[in-house]
Amino acid sequence: MNPTDGKSISSRPALSEDERLDERKRERSEPIALPDHVAGSGRLDRLVDTARDYARAAASENTLKAYAKDWAHFARWCRMKGAEPLPPSPEMIGLYLADLASGSSLSPSKSAKRSLSVSTIDRRLSGLAWNYAQRGFTLDRKNRHIATVLAGIKRKHARPPVQKEAILAEDILAMVATLPYDLRGLRDRAILLLGYAGGLRRSEIVSLDVHKDDTPESGGWFEIMEEGALLTLDAKTGWREVEIGRGSKDQTCPVHALEQWLHFAKIDFGPVFVGISRDGKRAREKRLNDKHVARLIKRTVLDAGIRSELPDKERLAMFSGHSLRAGLASSAEVDERYVQKHLGHASAEMTRRYQRRRDRFRMNLTKAAGL
Numbered sequence: 001m002n003p004t005d006g007k008s009i010s011s012r013p014a015l016s017e018d019e020r021l022d023e024r025k026r027e028r029s030e031p032i033a034l035p036d037h038v039a040g041s042g043r044l045d046r047l048v049d050t051a052r053d054y055a056r057a058a059a060s061e062n063t064l065k066a067y068a069k070d071w072a073h074f075a076r077w078c079r080m081k082g083a084e085p086l087p088p089s090p091e092m093i094g095l096y097l098a099d100l101a102s103g104s105s106l107s108p109s110k111s112a113k114r115s116l117s118v119s120t121i122d123r124r125l126s127g128l129a130w131n132y133a134q135r136g137f138t139l140d141r142k143n144r145h146i147a148t149v150l151a152g153i154k155r156k157h158a159r160p161p162v163q164k165e166a167i168l169a170e171d172i173l174a175m176v177a178t179l180p181y182d183l184r185g186l187r188d189r190a191i192l193l194l195g196y197a198g199g200l201r202r203s204e205i206v207s208l209d210v211h212k213d214d215t216p217e218s219g220g221w222f223e224i225m226e227e228g229a230l231l232t233l234d235a236k237t238g239w240r241e242v243e244i245g246r247g248s249k250d251q252t253c254p255v256h257a258l259e260q261w262l263h264f265a266k267i268d269f270g271p272v273f274v275g276i277s278r279d280g281k282r283a284r285e286k287r288l289n290d291k292h293v294a295r296l297i298k299r300t301v302l303d304a305g306i307r308s309e310l311p312d313k314e315r316l317a318m319f320s321g322h323s324l325r326a327g328l329a330s331s332a333e334v335d336e337r338y339v340q341k342h343l344g345h346a347s348a349e350m351t352r353r354y355q356r357r358r359d360r361f362r363m364n365l366t367k368a369a370g371l
Contacts, residue, residue: 062203062290066123066127069127070124070127070128070131071085074096074124086137087137088132090139093128097121097150098153100116101115101156101157102115118153118154118159164318164322165307165326167196167297167324171301171306173252175297175304176192178304179192183265183276187265187283188296190254190261190273191292191296192296192297192324193247193252194229196254197245198244199242199324199325200231200233200325202290202293202294204219204220205273205290206273206289206290206292208220210262210270214271219233220232224255227246229243230242230243230244231244265283270285271286273288290321294320297319297320297321297323301316302316
């Protein structure tokens with residue numbers, strides 16, 4: 001037991017630099033290794049490295065970063081309470097969840113109390129379960145110390161999900177009209193139009209390569225045809241194809257915008273969407289981060305004057321990368337099943353969540369029942 005047990009949080013000494021380094025090493029320790037009874041060899045060691053690479057590829061980079069932050073937050077919370085994160089203790093995790101929901105202790109990065117949303121707490125718990133599994137432990141989420149606390153949190157604090165505003169057809173046209181026709185403008189125009197017409201996630205946009213297997217981190221590739229572009233994507237629900245037809249005019253056609261960007265940026269291999277040199281005349285080789293898409297959407301929303309009756313801060317909070325997917329689902333006047341397939345949703349109910357302007361009372365069961 002730590003000698004500082006029972007003391008207040010404020011009296012606990014800060015970690016030394018060496019302790020912080022040791023902790024970071026522990027957090028980065030690889031979970032895959034040879035069994036103790038197996039003699040090592042060069043070939044087996046290489047297989048261990050290969051297995052580790054596959055294990056890291058089991059989740060997206062953003063998911064792994066989120067899980068790493070979840071574990072770091074929980075480990076720090078345990079130290080502040082005089083406890084250890086290993087092995088898993090359902091009682092301590094139940095207390096941790098209660099602390100997150102009530103905001104009873106100070107946030108590690110802020111000087112004010114802050115309670116977390118139910119969805120964030122649920123995500124934190126998933127992150128802990130994943131991290132424990134990587135360390136050879138099993139976290140039983142159905143344990144009463146965890147399950148009952150989480151059920152109580154959901155019953156007391158759960159709220160309907162806050163949906164981002166959909167970017168509708170007239171909005172996307174106004175947004176791309178704010179972009180210049182220099183190299184940076186051509187790239188950003190292709191990002192917005194392709195993301196909108198494809199109903200793509202921002203991670204799917206920036207992970208595109210020109211050809212199959214151009215780069216190890218590729219999340220898909222495309223093929224341009226006479227009628228449009230066929231995208232093959234490694235999405236959350238598995239590999240799927242997205243067909244993006246040509247538009248009615250070049251100024252707003254996503255396929256034409258993609259062709260223009262690739263032509264003037266002289267890109268014929270590797271990542272499709274990359275950074276641009278400071279002088280704006282040359283495309284770099286490094287792939288864009290998905291945060292660029294979110295920043296681009298927010299900037300062009302402001303520049304286009306969308307929802308200009310609201311303060312800028314509110315407008316920025318209303319729109320995100322998901323606004324492109326919601327916009328396509330809300331604007332496309334086609335049968336719902338085509339929208340579902342295009343977005344890669346497993347159920348029609350999920351697609352309906354994205355349709356901000358759908359006719360909710362098209363099927364009136366009250367009248368159908370004779371009332």
